[in-house]
Amino acid sequence: xxxxxxxxxxxxxxxxxxxxxxxxxxxxxxxxxxxxxxxxxxxxxxxxxxxxxxxxxxxxxxxxxxxxxxxxxxxxxxxxxxxxxxxxxxxxxxxxxxxxxxxxxxxxxxxxxxxxxxxxxxxxxxxxxxxxxxxxxxxxxxxxxxxxxxxxxxxxxxxxxxxxxxxxxxxxxxxxxxxxxxxxxxxxxxxxxxxxxxxxxxxxxxxxxxxxxxxxxxxxxxxxxxxxxxxxxxxxxxxxxxxxxxxxxxxxxxxxxxxxxxxxxxxxxxxxxxxxxxxxxxxxxxxxxxxxxxxxxxxxxxxxxxxxxxxxxxxxxxxxxxxxxxxxxxxxxxxxxxxxxxxxxxxxxxxxxxxxxxxxxxxxxxxxx
Amino acid sequence: xxxxxxxxxxxxxxxxxxxxxxxxxxxxxxxxxxxxxxxxxxxxxxxxxxxxxxxxxxxxxxxxxxxxxxxxxxxxxxxxxxxxxxxxxxxxxxxxxxxxxxxxxxxxxxxxxxxxxxxxxxxxxxxxxxxxxxxxxxxxxxxxxxxxxxxxxxxxxxxxxxxxxxxxxxxxxxxxxxxxxxxxxxxxxxxxxxxxxxxxxxxxxxxxxxxxxxxxxxxxxxxxxxxxxxxxxxxxxxxxxxxxxxxxxxxxxxxxxxxxxxxxxxxxxxxxxxxxxxxxxxxxxxxxxxxxxxxxxxxxxxxxxxxxxxxxxxxxxxxxxxxxxxxxxxxxxxxxxxxxxxxxxxxxxxxxxxxxxxxxxxxxxxxxxxxxxxxxxxxxxxxxxxxxxxxxxxxxxxxxxxxxxxxxxxxxxxx
Numbered sequence: 001x002x003x004x005x006x007x008x009x010x011x012x013x014x015x016x017x018x019x020x021x022x023x024x025x026x027x028x029x030x031x032x033x034x035x036x037x038x039x040x041x042x043x044x045x046x047x048x049x050x051x052x053x054x055x056x057x058x059x060x061x062x063x064x065x066x067x068x069x070x071x072x073x074x075x076x077x078x079x080x081x082x083x084x085x086x087x088x089x090x091x092x093x094x095x096x097x098x099x100x101x102x103x104x105x106x107x108x109x110x111x112x113x114x115x116x117x118x119x120x121x122x123x124x125x126x127x128x129x130x131x132x133x134x135x136x137x138x139x140x141x142x143x144x145x146x147x148x149x150x151x152x153x154x155x156x157x158x159x160x161x162x163x164x165x166x167x168x169x170x171x172x173x174x175x176x177x178x179x180x181x182x183x184x185x186x187x188x189x190x191x192x193x194x195x196x197x198x199x200x201x202x203x204x205x206x207x208x209x210x211x212x213x214x215x216x217x218x219x220x221x222x223x224x225x226x227x228x229x230x231x232x233x234x235x236x237x238x239x240x241x242x243x244x245x246x247x248x249x250x251x252x253x254x255x256x257x258x259x260x261x262x263x264x265x266x267x268x269x270x271x272x273x274x275x276x277x278x279x280x281x282x283x284x285x286x287x288x289x290x291x292x293x294x295x296x297x298x299x300x301x302x303x304x305x306x307x308x309x310x311x312x313x314x315x316x317x318x319x320x321x322x323x324x325x326x327x328x329x330x331x332x333x334x335x336x337x338x339x340x341x342x343x344x345x346x347x348x349x350x351x352x353x354x355x356x357x358x359x360x361x362x363x364x365x366x367x368x369x
Numbered sequence: 370x371x372x373x374x375x376x377x378x379x380x381x382x383x384x385x386x387x388x389x390x391x392x393x394x395x396x397x398x399x400x401x402x403x404x405x406x407x408x409x410x411x412x413x414x415x416x417x418x419x420x421x422x423x424x425x426x427x428x429x430x431x432x433x434x435x436x437x438x439x440x441x442x443x444x445x446x447x448x449x450x451x452x453x454x455x456x457x458x459x460x461x462x463x464x465x466x467x468x469x470x471x472x473x474x475x476x477x478x479x480x481x482x483x484x485x486x487x488x489x490x491x492x493x494x495x496x497x498x499x500x501x502x503x504x505x506x507x508x509x510x511x512x513x514x515x516x517x518x519x520x521x522x523x524x525x526x527x528x529x530x531x532x533x534x535x536x537x538x539x540x541x542x543x544x545x546x547x548x549x550x551x552x553x554x555x556x557x558x559x560x561x562x563x564x565x566x567x568x569x570x571x572x573x574x575x576x577x578x579x580x581x582x583x584x585x586x587x588x589x590x591x592x593x594x595x596x597x598x599x600x601x602x603x604x605x606x607x608x609x610x611x612x613x614x615x616x617x618x619x620x621x622x623x624x625x626x627x628x629x630x631x632x633x634x635x636x637x638x639x640x641x642x643x644x645x646x647x648x649x650x651x652x653x654x655x656x657x658x659x660x661x662x663x664x665x666x667x668x669x670x671x672x673x674x675x676x677x678x679x680x681x682x683x684x685x686x687x688x689x690x691x692x693x694x695x696x697x698x699x700x701x702x703x704x705x706x707x708x709x710x711x712x713x714x715x716x717x718x719x720x721x722x723x724x725x726x727x728x729x730x731x732x733x734x735x736x737x738x739x740x741x742x743x744x745x746x747x748x749x750x751x752x753x754x755x756x757x758x759x760x761x762x763x764x765x766x767x768x769x770x771x772x773x774x775x776x777x778x779x780x781x782x783x784x
Contacts (some may be wrong), residue, residue: 052618114625115571161616161645162508167536168570191648193718220778261650264729266721274719 040099042148043290044130046180047104048123049157049171050111053187058155058246059104061259061270062282065091084109084122103152111168120172127151127179132304150302153216153285153293154180158241159186164203165211165232173213179218179301181293183285184208189243189276190261197243204241215241218284219292236284241276245270317343454579469662496548496555498605499745500586502627502637503560506567507536509644514701515560515614516736517725518715522703523547523560527760533725537565540578559610567625576629583608583636587760594761607757609748610673610740611637615696617668619657622664636756638673638748640740641665646698646731647716647723654698661696672696678751691739697732700725 047055059065085108105126110119130150137146154176158169169184176182176272184204187196208215221233247270251260259270270278284291433697503511512524524545544561561582566575586607593603611633630639641661646654663670674692679685702714702725714725726734740748 050618051623052616052620112623114628115573117571119570159508159616160648161506161510166507166568171570188648189544190718190720191645193716263647263721263723264727265647265651266718268720 020072040101041290042101043103043294044103044149044151044153045285046107046123046127046151046154047157048107048110048154049187050159051108053157053159054246055106055155055157057248058185058187058244058278060248061246061278062285063091063093063102063327065093084119086122086126103149116168119168120175123129123172124175124179126307127176127217131179131302132309134302135306148294150297151180152290154182156182156184158184158204160186160188160192160200164200165207170207170211170213173208173290173318174211177214178304181296181301182213183216184241185281186241186243188245190245192243201239201241201243209362216293218289225232239277239280241283244278244281245276246278279357349353393662406484418436475506478644478735493553493555495602496710497749498557498559499749500544500561500564500606500609502579502583502608502611503614504563504566504611505644506616507564509614509616510701511562511612511614511644513703514614514642514644514699514733516703517560517701518740519549521547523549523558524562536568538569542576542578542582554761555694572625575625576632579629580633580636583633584760587636587757588764590757591764593759605749607752608637609752611639613639613641615641615661617643617645617648619649619653621657621660626670627664627670630665630672631668634671636760638675638751638756639670640673640736641696642736643696643698645700647700649698658696658698673748673751675751678755694732694735697736697739699736700731701733 045059047059049055087106087108088103089106090101090103093102107123110116112130113119127150134146134148134150137143156169156173156176158165173182173184186192186197186200186204192200218233218237221230226235245261245268247259247261247268249259249261250257251262251267251269253260253267253269258272261268261270269275273279501515503515505511505782515524516522541563541564541565544559546557546559548555548557550556563579566572566579569575590603590605590607593599613626613630615622626641630641633639643649643654643657643661655694672695674688676685676688676692679688700716702716702721702723704715704717705712705714706715706717706722708715708722708724713722713727716723718723724730728734
């Protein structure tokens with residue numbers, strides 16, 4: 001469904017089958033598409049931000065679900081002793097034959113305390129755990145059905161009440177930008193006038209730049225895309241961070257029943273692009289960039305983690321002779337001893353090769369003289 | 370319940386003023402005294418002096434009016450003129466203004482009631498002070514609300530202080546004073562802002578600079594009061610009212626809200642308001658308010674008007690109505706738009722205009738009426754009679770007082 005429209009234009013046409021150069025692998029994307037559809041997709045979305053910014057409502061609006069129906073909101077006294085939790089909800093969604101296993105990771109308690117020092121720690125711990133699990137699975141023997149529970153995207157909700165980024169926003173995004181695709185959003189945007197939204201977005205973009213925060217960048221669209229698509233892409237990029245509104249209720253507006261919020265002074269329609277950027281977010285997140293988000297998670301963030309991990313293990317091994325890392329490279333029955341032997345063997349091999357290389361270099365040098 | 374009122378002047382009760390239009394948004398209550406068009410009331414409303422010879426029968430309405438007026442003026446004057454007016458303890462049945470009519474036995478006109486006019490003139494000449502503090506996270510519309518309340522550019526934002534680009538590392542206290550005038554009455558309004566409150570990652574003890582400031586003002590006043598040669602009118606910088614801005618999350622109070630209000634509700638009058646309430650629909654607002662009120666109750670937080678200071682049934686019923694509507698859900702704006710042929714203060718969104726003074730849109734008008742038109746004087750009195758006294762008692766009890774001379778002044782002579 002996601003890749004449908006862009007690849008269809010390149011599908012082989014019936015009349016070309018008689019040409020000599022036609023091999024037929026141009027249908028590969030379609031084949032891939034069909035296989036993926038059968039297999040289904042995994043997507044893990046994290047939402048982070050203080051309580052009361054409409055995170056759950058937005059997720060429900062995006063995926064037309066009601067994930068938090070029986071949620072009990074804690075009052076302030078109860079929350080005094082609460083620390084930041086990580087909660088997971090998984091939902092299987094199917095649309096036009098395509099199956100999506102959607103996991104929503106929520107972070108209740110984030111930023112709610114009086115002292116929020118390191119309130120991001122449970123979040124980074126969770127992300128690392130998923131990476132670690134994937135690393136294990138990837139290095140394991142049975143890799144046919146690896147589940148990808150890595151966090152593919154983190155929607156970070158910025159309150160619309162401030163004048164820009166707050167210290168907690170800056171700290172959180174800086175710490176998470178190397179571990180997950182961070183997409184900042186302006187929450188509850190219906191309390192801002194259009195002029196205020198413009199100014200706020202400018203301010204946020206400036207500050208994000210100034211603080212060196214690397215948020216998720218939309219990839220540039222291909223140069224052979226049509227002008228309309230390019231225009232759409234440009235508009236999308238220029239309206240970040242998206243100012244969003246969510247709703248769990250349906251209202252009657254302009255003769256239609258739509259998701260919206262009914263105020264005494266007017267009706268806000270969630271899917272009206274003149275009211276907020278909800279449609280842009282949904283398009284970006286689900287309809288055009290879901291795959292890219294997964295790719296970047298896999299190619300950048302996960303690889304970063306993996307490289308770091310291996311490096312840590314390597315340095316640990318050279319400093320003392322025991323492998324203390326919990327992650328075995330080869331899951332053998334007695335990992336520590338066996339792995340150690342193997343590594344030692346490899347090490348010695350490496351040393352021998354280096355010696356041989358040095359000898360060769362010397363010989364060449366002597367020959368030159 | 371009819372008291373016989375002797376012909377001498379009734380002593381002014383110490384009961385806080387009961388101005389005519391408590392709780393109602395418009396002065397349509399039966400108690401509002403006839404106000405001549407030239408006097409636009411922001412402070413105590415004042416009827417013109419009645420020079421009509423008072424016979425027993427005709428004492429009904431005019432008598433009760435002049436009583437309520439005398440209450441408002443008496444106290445207003447009392448404060449600005451250095452506590453000269455004596456505040457004797459409230460007579461029993463202090464507010465039986467209506468039944469007291471039966472007791473008058475004046476047979477001629479003395480002219481006692483012209484004292485009201487004299488007091489009024491004096492108040493207008495001296496003016497009065499009002500100090501309001503605003504506390505809340507940055508961006509909750511504190512400056513805008515204060516400007517909207519007083520219909521003038523009185524906040525720090527408009528006083529030329531640069532819009533702070535950086536959030537201060539600790540809570541700062543910044544105060545701006547303006548003299549505003551209405552109907553010949555001058556008010557020196559001081560707005561105390563608290564930038565940096567609640568904006569850091571670690572907000573432990575961020576209420577301390579605020580608590581310190583409040584106590585410092587009490588201390589200043591106390592020092593003046595115990596002086597041998599005292600000023601006729603002690604400058605009053607004490608915080609009369611602290612508006613606490615609650616973030617409209619729609620869920621409940623935040624921990625910081627509870628911590629702050631718990632700690633400061635005993636030294637200052639706290640009026641909690643729900644900021645930027647145009648982010649909630651009417652039902653959401655009601656639910657949120659209910660939850661907030663419950664949490665305030667559970668936390669034992671007494672916001673203004675405090676239940677324990679209601680003096681009589683009338684007070685209690687008026688204040689109960691207010692307490693049930695609090696915290697007021699407000700929206701502030703300094704921009705005007707045309708709505709139905711009228712120019713109104715509001716916020717223009719893509720789906721409509723939020724009108725600040727429209728009671729169907731938000732409760733700004735109620736807050737304004739409550740704060741300025743009916744309880745302004747009471748706020749000052751509770752600050753003086755209760756919060757300040759508590760501070761004073763505490764101070765005088767430690768180390769036996771401030772300095773030797775003050776031992777005379779520990780008598781409740783001027784109160």
